[in-house]
Amino acid sequence: MSDDATTPAIELVGISKSFGPVQANKDISMRVMPGTIHGIIGENGAGKSTLMSILYGFYKADAGQVMIRGKTAEIPDSQAAIAAGIGMVFQHFKLVENFTVLENIVLGAEEGAWLRPSLAKARKLLSRLSEDYELHVDPDARIEDLGVGMQQRVEILKALYRQADILILDEPTGVLTPAEADHLFRILEGLRREGKTIILITHKLREIMDITDTVSVMRRGEMTATVATASTDPSRLAEMMVGREVLLRVEKTPAVPRDVVLEIEGLRVVDEKKVERLRGIDLTLRAGEILGIAGVAGNGQSELLQVLGGMRAAEGRVTLNGRDLPLEGPRAGARFRRQAGIAHVPEDRHREGLILDFHAWENVAFGYHDDPAYARGLLMDNDALRRDMQAKIEKFDVRPADCWLSAKNFSGGNQQKIVIARELERNPDLLLVGQPTRGVDIGAIEFIHQQIVALRDAGKAVLLVSVELDEILSLSDRIAVMFDGRIMGERHPSETDERELGLLMAGITDTDADPTLDEIEANLDLTGQRTP
């Protein structure tokens, strides 16, 4: 028996995994030392999730070995992973919405036919865990009544309840505010102190720098480097991820705002469940500027984009270049918004921006299919569509450069490039952009940001919605923060910082005072998907 501190908690040796012709993992070897936080960073599609799924028993590796605490381990399914002390917190939580916290924790780990003893045992353990790790959760609250940050804690508690001492977290901060993320990191640090081993999968360089001890970089299915975090810096990591030098900040000149393009007054939206999603929005947007809307997901930004894009009815007044836009009725549809000069890069390119089963060339006309340039008599001119797509593929460097490929077979970044190409080439007066770089690799992010800034420099107005504060801060000329369907305030990016924006995003306008975390959480619990 070797010394505990020098035996890796997890050791992977030569792991390979293919899906048909796609090799997702190529000969990966990695050591995770016990009691450390080990970051795994890489672009989308680099193979991080595949690797973790092998570790958690979802996939079987084609070749290679998994060793846990120095012993070769067979992990045919997640049961075996749990038995080996591995716990996983997924990006998309796997909780039963209408069960209580306690019921969710016990689910699948009940002892015997009667529920009561298990629940009592879990309650006792839960109170101890909350003390030890700042994991405070009301055991009797229903999941649907909790905010995302709380739900994530339940996922962590679930793993700990199953006596996991190796915890894998997949992109844990994607849905959190900065304050919630900080709290999560404090929890993780507490767990590390107790000797737990943590694997953190992320694509955010800052998180890696802040909290990990060691970081492994993945690129195109291979593990390109494993280094001590203290010995590296963000730009070196980014370079290793992408394989070339990357601009982390957007290069742009100060904005030269001109005439007002978009004016929004008292915009209100009540959704199908009679919940008020927008509670009176006032905004002004000028030509030649980028207005960034910051906020935690679910605070009305999506609805704002949908209203302006003609996908949702609303009350209030919206003018574009001085002319009123109808907000209800047949002339409020997306078709008329496009005719009025609004282009829209939607938040969700899979559900909205693209028809995934269409060829790339069919998608080039999506939304503009009644353009006479695409028509030949009563029929569509498919040759014209293909020529157009091929030209855009070249201009926007979409890869692979094949207009016959189905949209679903492009990577996230290239799918987004197809949407951006389609919308930007229309040379709109107003561009609506939602989450332009969600699930997009770093190389493509740089390109997409440059395109958006170029449109602004051409004197167009851009309304940017993003949950990534970094993106808002680096791209916007002006920032409006949304919380619970209202604009909490506007700031200039040079005169604010993440802390202030984070507080506004949590609904706290008095940004000079230092509110406690509980206050922030109490506020956050008002938002989200729940009906009041």
Added chain:
Amino acid sequence: MDKLPKWADVALIPLINLLLALLVSGLVVLLIGEDPVEALQIMVRGAVGSTYGWGYTLFYATNFIFTGLAVAVAFHARLFNIGGEGQAQLGALGVALVVLWVPWPHWTLALPAAVLGGALFGAAWAAIPAYLQARRGSHIVITTIMFNFIASALLVYLLVGALKVPGSMAPETARFPETTFLPTARDIFAAMGISFGRTPLNISFVLGLAACWATWLLIWRTRLGYEIRAFGQSESAAVYAGISPFRIIMLAMLISGGLAGMMAINAVMGEQQRLLQDNVLGAGFVGIAVALMGRSHPLGVLLAAILFGALYQGGAELEFETSVPREMVVVIQALVILFTGALDGMVRRPLSRMFLRFGRRRPAPAAGGE
């Protein structure tokens, strides 16, 4: 993960499904003490062994082309139109009214009017479930099924009342005037000096082929077809693109109902030459299987329709020549529907895996299995 090559999807899988269905059917035939090989021979000979067999096969196929296309068009908009049966019955009513009310001097004039009448009545019958789906969210599967019953009841009501020939005991309309009889295959081939068996196959088959081509043009070459397919793939994306769900649901169902209604040109105007109570004979439901097997593509629908026509005709011969009962023939047809429709995935998945393993190793477009 990339899917099968196209040829395997459109040709190989239906073929394997069909062979499996025949295999199981053979076992069933064996079980009731008949010789499956002989039974198959009789079916094939009966369906395609003579001009007589071909005539009936293609006559049935014409019905299935229209009902199959009807299901296919709606399915491109992800609407499951189970109401082909009722829409075809209403189409029959439309055809009968047009043919009986106007004293047509020649069938060439009667045919376009009857096409219009059949299509309009079929479309109108589909319009109500379509509106209920588009505006009220009532599920189209449920409403179209219910409308089949209503259509059938409505026809009985009219055929024992207003439309019945006074003094007649049979619940049917008067015979159509002879000037409106459509030329049969026998007539047409006779004019060319070729003898063809006496079958109900008539000029409607050509109309069916034209309908296939027109449907192909609609779905893959027009703006409306583009919108229908986009809506069928993703409603939220359609809304983003400014495509009105209401308009697409209505139009797709109107076209679907119109196609189903046009089946009456073949069945009622071409064969029965009067409006009977049961003029559709289940072709509306067979259309679902035809569309499924034909992958909702007009060419696939055409081929599947001919296959089902052959099954019908061959089945009839089998019943005639052996002691295999009528019900057994229905069982065989049902097995084909089961294997081509419901059990499709049973063949598809192992086949996809095989193709992935042995297929050409093209460089992957998108990396990673995340």
